[in-house]
Amino acid sequence: MDQKTRQEWMGVLAKAKVEELEEIWNLLKVKPTYSFVRPPETGVMMIRGRTGGTGLPFHLGEVTVTRCTLQVKEGFQGMAYVLGRDHRHAELAALFDALLQDPSHHLFLMEFVIRRIRRKIQKKKAVDAKKTASTRVEFFTMVRGE
Amino acid sequence: MAKSTVHAMPLLPGFADPILDSQYTFRQVLNAMAHPARLIPLEIKMEVPVPLYRSTGAICLMLLDYETPLWVDLDGREEVTGWLRFHCGCPITPFPSSARFALLFMEKDLPFLSQFHSGEDESPEQSATLIIQVGGFTAGIGRSFRGPGVETVNRLTIHGLSEKFWKFWEWNHRQYPRGVDVLFTSESTIVGLPRTIEVME
Numbered sequence: 001m002d003q004k005t006r007q008e009w010m011g012v013l014a015k016a017k018v019e020e021l022e023e024i025w026n027l028l029k030v031k032p033t034y035s036f037v038r039p040p041e042t043g044v045m046m047i048r049g050r051t052g053g054t055g056l057p058f059h060l061g062e063v064t065v066t067r068c069t070l071q072v073k074e075g076f077q078g079m080a081y082v083l084g085r086d087h088r089h090a091e092l093a094a095l096f097d098a099l100l101q102d103p104s105h106h107l108f109l110m111e112f113v114i115r116r117i118r119r120k121i122q123k124k125k126a127v128d129a130k131k132t133a134s135t136r137v138e139f140f141t142m143v144r145g146e
Numbered sequence: 147m148a149k150s151t152v153h154a155m156p157l158l159p160g161f162a163d164p165i166l167d168s169q170y171t172f173r174q175v176l177n178a179m180a181h182p183a184r185l186i187p188l189e190i191k192m193e194v195p196v197p198l199y200r201s202t203g204a205i206c207l208m209l210l211d212y213e214t215p216l217w218v219d220l221d222g223r224e225e226v227t228g229w230l231r232f233h234c235g236c237p238i239t240p241f242p243s244s245a246r247f248a249l250l251f252m253e254k255d256l257p258f259l260s261q262f263h264s265g266e267d268e269s270p271e272q273s274a275t276l277i278i279q280v281g282g283f284t285a286g287i288g289r290s291f292r293g294p295g296v297e298t299v300n301r302l303t304i305h306g307l308s309e310k311f312w313k314f315w316e317w318n319h320r321q322y323p324r325g326v327d328v329l330f331t332s333e334s335t336i337v338g339l340p341r342t343i344e345v346m347e
Contacts, residue, residue, distance in 0.1 A: 037159050038233070069232075071156055 009100055009114045013093035014082045016117045021092040024113050034095060037069040037077060040087035066090040076101040158193050160207050160233040167192070171208040178329060178338030183291035183300035185283055189334045195225040197251055201331045202279055209275075210234035210247060217245035219257055242274075250278045252306055259314040262326050270323040273341075281306030282332045293343040302337065304330055315345055 013021070025031075042064060049060040067081045068090035078098025080090045096113065099105040161167035167190055178186040194203035197220075210216060212235040220226055226249075227238050239245050242261040250256065265273035288303030289312070307330075318325045318341060325341030339345075 035159070037157050069157070075156055077156055 006097070006101070009110070010080065010093070010097055012114050012118050012121065013096050014080060015121050016093070018086050018089040018092065020117060020120075021089065021096065025092060025095075032072050032074075032095070032099060034070045034072045034098065037071055038067070040066055040068040040090040042066045042085045042087070068094040070094050070098060072098045072102070074102055157232050158195060158229055160192070161190070161204070162192060167204065168208045171204045174336065175205060175208070175329065175338070178336045179327070179340055180295050180338075182293060182295045182338050182340055182343045183302045184337070185285055185302075186336050186338070187334060188331075188336045195229045197223075197253070197279070198226060199279055199331050199333045201334055201336055202249070202277060205277055205329065205331065205336070206230055206247075206249070207233055210236040212236060214246040215239040215244055217242050217248040217262075219248075219250050219254070245274050248274055248276045250276060252279060252281075252308075256308050256310050256314075259311070259326070260317065264318070264321055264324040264326055267324065270325070273324060274326050276326055276328045278307070278328060278330050280304050280330050280332060283330070283335060283337055290346050291339075291343050292346070293340075295340075296343070304337070312345060315339075319344055 043066075044062045045065045047060045047063050048057045050057050063083060064085055065081055065083060066085055066087060066089065067079075068087070069077060069079045070091070071077045072095070076098040078094040078096065078101070080093035080097055082090050082093055096109060100109050100114075171188065171190065174186050174188045178184070188201040188204060190200050190204040192200055192203060194200050198206075206216075210230060214234075215237045216230065216234075217239050218227060218230075230236060231238065236247075242248065242257065243263055245262065248262055259276070262274040262276065263272065265271065282305045284303040284305070286301055288301055291300045291302060292298075322341055327341055328339040330337040330339065
């Protein structure tokens with residue numbers, strides 16, 4: 001497992017709905033025991049953007065972020081940074097991040113959690129993009145003065 | 147799956163109760179600085195990375211943040227610097243002169259203490275604060291400490307502190323209003339030594 005793969009699943013867990021994660025947690029027959037390294041805490045982060053993805057970075061605005069770090073009994077440490085102030089979301093995302101690093105849980109979670117949620121996210125993104133596209137207005141440059 | 151995915155040394159948690167524990171630690175550090183050379187208890191229930199004392203760990207968690215570069219006299223002890231970086235977000239600097247705080251463990255000889263920033267005449271508050279882990283304290287015997295916060299004279303022996311320190315202190319005290327401040331720590335006791343204090347044999 002490389003850094004990119006982990007980044008990707010952490011992204012999926014952060015974008016998932018807390019109800020989806022709670023549901024999977026409830027499905028687990030053996031609940032892993034864990035302790036907090038840093039309990040969920042909410043703060044503010046400055047988000048930066050680049051015009052067109054290539055311009056100079058500028059401050060886009062502040063967002064509320066909740067983060068959490070925990071450790072499961074097997075020694076794996078999971079971490080989560082999620083938008084919003086839902087402590088339970090950060091906790092569950094960090095927990096699944098830890099479990100995904102554990103070879104005995106990895107395949108199951110990858111298949112039934114990450115793939116499924118990712119599909120949902122992609123679907124929603126496609127729908128949103130389509131809706132947005134239908135409101136698009138084309139501006140044409142008028143040639144004046146001739 | 148590669149082993150590297152597990153944190154090489156699992157990180158230890160910080161304060162059990164971040165608000166009350168840091169308030170208590172702040173109060174005790176304030177007491178130590180207001181009453182120089184007096185033994186001030188600092189008892190925190192917390193697991194800290196070796197070779198930190200619990201008191202030293204608590205002071206670091208309470209005082210350090212992203213604006214306070216820290217200098218540590220341990221080479222490559224990732225368990226300490228990693229823990230502090232994670233919980234405090236403080237930068238670790240390799241240059242004593244740019245540190246706002248310094249952690250000294252007395253495992254080797256003391257570094258050249260005058261390297262630490264002692265502030266400017268216009269901004270003496272910019273100076274560094276040294277946190278020095280020592281072997282322990284015995285009150286009532288040893289060197290005498292005089293100055294603001296000490297009614298007449300306090301006598302105190304600091305175990306495991308090299309003679310070099312007192313030579314440095316003589317010089318540091320003379321720099322006033324410039325100069326560094328020191329917090330000595332043992333497992334659950336701290337002693338403050340602000341720059342205003344004069345120490346005699």
